[in-house]
């Protein structure tokens with residue numbers, strides 16, 4: 001059962017909501033309804049489920065209804081129609097007391113402009129959710145302290161939010177959300193107000209945190225790169241409707257319509273495409289038990305200068321090179337043991353394209369893609385370069401349908417691989433991308 | 437030209453006032469007693485220590501709240517009042533202003549809060565405030581005398597009516613100005629409306645509310661001269677006597693004492709409102 005479940009949720013702003021609802025339910029277009037009734041259909045027939053432990057990204061242009069839909073999940077906005085269930089419980093029918101308890105214990109939220117309390121210290125901010133629940137002071141401050149540690153703000157508890165940088169303020173926002181130990185985290189453009197470098201750092205931190213905490217996260221963004229980076233699944237919204245839900249890969253490779261496609265064109269493909277998406281069938285292989293002469297025959301047939309050596313169950317054992325194989329055949333060796341290089345670079349199937357360049361440069365052989373020790377495929381360097389070439393030309397091909405975006409940083413994120421080569425520790429490989 | 441029928445609005449008000457005076461005498465008497473009691477006791481308290489002792493105490497307070505310059509001003513200015521022989525009148529005025537302002541804020545604050553949270557209250561309250569603030573003071577001084585008789589009490593009542601609007605307005609404004617996302621953040625963690633009011637909205641509106649309090653006090657002070665006419669005494673009385681006798685010198689002295697009180701009260705309340713915003717200056 002999904003932890004969060006929306007069924008045919010509508011949210012209509014303005015008077016005559018009932019009338020507008022009826023028209024929308026009959027399939028009348030939103031603009032037409034607005035013209036007739038004056039009411040705005042901010043969310044129209046949204047249905048989706050979010051599983052426990054999943055990061056579910058909602059994305060779309062400004063005004064597409066992202067904030068509204070996420071606010072129906074904790075009922076900051078009352079849905080006009082439809083049901084929202086949390087852990088199977090219908091919250092649209094909840095009384096205000098139960099609703100407050102739900103918000104206090106199960107759902108917390110991180111806001112775009114941080115929404116910290118400027119008159120309270122960082123520690124008091126982090127303790128807010130617990131204070132609301134009337135948790136006793138010692139425990140409250142201890143737990144707030146812990147969640148500040150978690151987001152890397154130990155020692156800042158006595159400062160005021162106004163004294164902190166944007167990135168640190170949003171960490172306080174995150175700490176405040178984590179302190180209550182709620183299962184569900186709603187993040188409404190939580191990183192959009194941050195500049196690109198800090199934003200990347202926060203994304204990485206969220207991914208790290210998520211590894212341990214396994215929260216159910218609904219994350220709103222209008223930046224596809226961010227969506228791809230964070231989202232297990234992505235819902236695309238347009239004019240109040242959800243037009244596609246799928247993994248980043250699915251949306252990239254099979255956009256449901258023009259609108260989604262125009263989003264996709266903006267994305268930094270190198271970051272989104274994974275090893276799995278570009279890898280090829282491994283054909284230059286030899287089984288360990290076959291021995292040097294079989295290996296030599298294989299190489300001659302395939303016209304390659306190296307082979308991967310596989311054990312039982314297609315386990316990757318290592319690789320060997322042509323000159324060594326010939327030497328072994330001359331020596332009359334019966335096994336490949338002496339000429340097996342076991343320390344070869346290998347990558348996991350979900351490694352982003354951008355992170356394949358370093359390992360690929362280290363070896364003359366194609367890059368093996370391995371899962372649980374098993375060889376799934378290989379990525380010859382030429383394949384990698386070709387994929388990259390596509391990635392680089394894609395956005396320029398479709399320049400005329402670039403996403404209008406009010407925030408300058410989302411444009412910045414397109415060019416960021418070059419700009420941050422030195423500062424960004426974990427993405428060293430990206431620096432080599434543009435000129436590879 | 438057809439003539440519009442004369443609407444006897446004035447007659448209606450007259451009969452309303454008549455009705456109120458005859459039927460609610462008890463009620464007005466209770467209020468009257470309470471007001472007289474508070475003003476009287478505050479006045480006694482202020483007059484308890486010798487003038488110069490209180491002057492020094494006020495100067496120390498001024499030092500603590502604002503600094504040396506203000507302390508020096510307070511020392512000299514209040515000594516000047518004493519030397520003009522206006523000490524008792526000034527203390528009487530001060531207690532009248534403080535009681536009226538206190539009540540104005542005590543009523544204005546909750547009304548302002550209600551108006552901030554409820555559109556209907558807000559729309560209903562606004563014309564009443566306009567009325568209170570722009571109706572010439574004499575017009576409601578007279579019924580005040582009917583209800584409460586001559587003396588300090590109608591002075592307090594008309595002063596508090598006249599000075600209350602900024603308390604309501606700025607409280608409403610202050611609360612409405614609180615960033616909506618911040619209020620949402622409060623709600624999103626399950627806070628009750630009361631928790632949000634007391635822990636988020638009021639603290640964040642405090643600088644604006646304090647600015648309102650400051651204005652209340654200033655308006656109250658400006659009303660004392662008029663209150664003097666209905667026998668509230670104090671500095672207003674002094675000025676009123678001076679005017680009726682065409683005694684410019686005495687009028688000036690009384691006026692100067694009013695100005696001194698005004699500056700003192702203004703600086704004190706604005707220092708308080710600065711304290712309310714301290715956290716913002718740390719940015």
Ligand SMILES: Nc1ncnc2c1ncn2[C@@H]1O[C@H](COP(=O)(O)OP(=O)(O)OP(=O)(O)O)[C@@H](O)[C@H]1O
Pocket residue numbers: 013014040041042060061062063064065066067068069222
């Ligand atoms: N409180 C409100 N009253 C009236 N209309 C509203 C309200 N909130 C949102 N809307 C309207 O609903 C639509 C969806 O707004 P919403 O804020 O959900 O969009 P969004 O996708 O979050 O956009 P953004 O990226 O700008 O935050 C918009 O047309 C907006 O004007």
Ligand SMILES: [Mg+2]
Pocket residue numbers: 066067068188189
């Ligand atoms: Mg939004």
